[in-house]
Amino acid sequence: MTDMRVAVLGTGYVGLSTGICLAEIGHNVICIDIDERKINKLKERKSPIYEPGLEELLIKNSSTGRLTFTTSHPYALNHADIIIIAVGTPQSDNGRADLSFLEQAAKDLAEHIIRDSIVVVKSTVPVGTNEYLKQLLLGQLKNKVEIKMVSNPEFLRQGSAIQDTLKADRIIIGSDDAGASEKIQEMYRPLNVPFLLTDVRSAEMIKYASNAFLATKISFINGIANLCEAVGADVEDVANGMGYDKRIGSAFLKAGIGYGGSCFPKDVKALLHTSREKGVPFSLLEETIAINDHQQELLVGKAQKRLGELKGKKIAMLGLSFKPETDDMREAPSIKIARALTAAEAKVAAYDPVASGNARKVIGEIITYVDSALEAAKGADALFIVTEWEEFRQLEFEALLDVMKQRIIFDGRNCLDEAALQECGPIEYYPVGRPAVILRRDD
Numbered sequence: 001m002t003d004m005r006v007a008v009l010g011t012g013y014v015g016l017s018t019g020i021c022l023a024e025i026g027h028n029v030i031c032i033d034i035d036e037r038k039i040n041k042l043k044e045r046k047s048p049i050y051e052p053g054l055e056e057l058l059i060k061n062s063s064t065g066r067l068t069f070t071t072s073h074p075y076a077l078n079h080a081d082i083i084i085i086a087v088g089t090p091q092s093d094n095g096r097a098d099l100s101f102l103e104q105a106a107k108d109l110a111e112h113i114i115r116d117s118i119v120v121v122k123s124t125v126p127v128g129t130n131e132y133l134k135q136l137l138l139g140q141l142k143n144k145v146e147i148k149m150v151s152n153p154e155f156l157r158q159g160s161a162i163q164d165t166l167k168a169d170r171i172i173i174g175s176d177d178a179g180a181s182e183k184i185q186e187m188y189r190p191l192n193v194p195f196l197l198t199d200v201r202s203a204e205m206i207k208y209a210s211n212a213f214l215a216t217k218i219s220f221i222n223g224i225a226n227l228c229e230a231v232g233a234d235v236e237d238v239a240n241g242m243g244y245d246k247r248i249g250s251a252f253l254k255a256g257i258g259y260g261g262s263c264f265p266k267d268v269k270a271l272l273h274t275s276r277e278k279g280v281p282f283s284l285l286e287e288t289i290a291i292n293d294h295q296q297e298l299l300v301g302k303a304q305k306r307l308g309e310l311k312g313k314k315i316a317m318l319g320l321s322f323k324p325e326t327d328d329m330r331e332a333p334s335i336k337i338a339r340a341l342t343a344a345e346a347k348v349a350a351y352d353p354v355a356s357g358n359a360r361k362v363i364g365e366i367i368t369y370v371d372s373a374l375e376a377a378k379g380a381d382a383l384f385i386v387t388e389w390e391e392f393r394q395l396e397f398e399a400l401l402d403v404m405k406q407r408i409i410f411d412g413r414n415c416l417d418e419a420a421l422q423e424c425g426p427i428e429y430y431p432v433g434r435p436a437v438i439l440r441r442d443d
């Protein structure tokens with residue numbers, strides 16, 4: 001059965017992608033957000049975020065009338081009998097997940113739900129939160145209605161959110177109510193994605209375990225990369241060689257300056273917080289975090305070692321967003337790198353294809369934002385690759401190196417073509433976990 005009536009709370013990456021994709025497979029979706037500016041933009045069929053493919057589907061599904069937007073909870077809830085919560089669960093000071101947006105969402109629901117409903121929690125929440133929310137909701141319900149809860153964590157990645165939603169590896173449905181579980185399976189069935197049915201607590205844990213495992217895989221390969229530098233091995237070949245083993249797999253073995261973004265940093269810390277709260281030591285997670293933090297400092301350390309005092313040196317920074325194909329700056333490694341460089345009194349000129357506007361809000365005016373890689377490179381003592389945008393791989397490095405004061409590149413993402421760089425004449429190229437390429441004038 002298609003054409004279910006669904007309300008989605010929150011139009012961030014998750015809410016918006018979910019809402020759009022559910023409309024795309026035939027449901028009637030209303031998305032609600034408390035942020036009036038976002039909703040106004042969405043009503044004009046413009047995406048408030050940079051996410052490939054999202055705006056096309058937004059326009060398509062808005063024009064069929066299957067996808068609408070509102071800031072009014074009563075209006076949206078009047079429309080729906082499946083309510084998906086996709087509000088943010090940021091990190092609070094002690095590492096714990098901040099549930100205040102969820103608590104407010106539960107209050108909004110309690111006030112305005114007028115019919116029996118299934119409430120689906122898509123936000124990433126610590127184990128036990130679904131039960132807590134249910135109690136909160138039931139305790140404040142204004143109308144006499146029946147509420148069933150389903151935990152349905154999300155696994156999309158920014159930059160490929162739409163494809164990840166339409167072609168997910170799996171859909172996790174955690175519920176103790178067979179009817180609710182069946183209805184949510186029906187909702188997703190047109191996607192033709194495998195379901196894993198489980199209890200609520202296990203569903204909540206699957207999300208944290210998945211993110212923590214992937215983050216740990218990244219820290220592991222970064223640890224190996226640092227060792228490779230010490231022993232003269234090449235981490236790209238090592239990761240390749242490991243990845244052929246099906247038990248290991250090649251994904252998430254890309255060494256570099258560590259993981260950032262709106263999820264891995266906060267979710268690993270939230271899981272660690274749970275382990276401490278329960279008195280179950282999980283020092284592996286501490287190490288995952290420590291390696292990640294260290295990795296972001298290493299790049300600046302390498303520049304200090306090569307250039308000496310950074311005071312007055314000019315650094316060109318290519319890339320600001322936490323990964324390519326997004327303008328999201330949450331926990332982007334560029335933030336720490338920009339702060340460390342400017343603390344050492346280096347002058348930083350940064351270029352990013354889409355994230356400069358958001359970067360200004362986070363990093364501020366301690367660095368200069370320019371409109372091209374070439375402009376950033378002018379007069380630079382070194383160039384840092386911080387985000388592996390495809391645009392940077394395609395750069396004319398000969399021209400870029402020619403405008404630099406010193407022909408030195410630190411590639412924090414191992415994304416440049418070494419052979420092509422060697423064609424550019426004298427160069428010093430320092431990747432992560434691989435031997436440096438040093439071609440002097442008389443080589």
Ligand SMILES: NC(=O)c1ccc[n+]([C@@H]2O[C@H](COP(=O)([O-])OP(=O)(O)OC[C@H]3O[C@@H](n4cnc5c(N)ncnc54)[C@H](O)[C@@H]3O)[C@@H](O)[C@H]2O)c1
Nearest residue numbers: 010011012013014033034035087088089105123124154158
């Ligand atoms: N970003 C990702 O790639 C991703 C992927 C998987 C899971 N998650 C998880 O999904 C959740 C949402 O993440 P996000 O990145 O989409 O969040 P986000 O911060 O980008 O967006 C959340 C939205 O919710 C809105 N909101 C807050 N309170 C509300 C309320 N009471 N009613 C309606 N709207 C409200 C906010 O205004 C905001 O627009 C988080 O728990 C996150 O950990 C995120």
Ligand SMILES: O=c1ccn([C@@H]2O[C@H](COP(=O)(O)OP(=O)(O)O[C@H]3O[C@H](CO)[C@@H](O)[C@H](O)[C@H]3O)[C@@H](O)[C@H]2O)c(=O)[nH]1
Nearest residue numbers: 154155156157158218252253254258259260261263322323
């Ligand atoms: O081999 C790798 C892979 C990733 N990264 C970095 O790890 C971070 C996260 O990358 P990615 O996982 O691609 O992006 P996210 O959009 O943050 O997605 C993650 O976080 C989401 C939110 O929970 C989950 O839904 C996704 O499944 C999970 O991949 C980025 O800084 C990447 O540069 C590496 O350093 N090496």
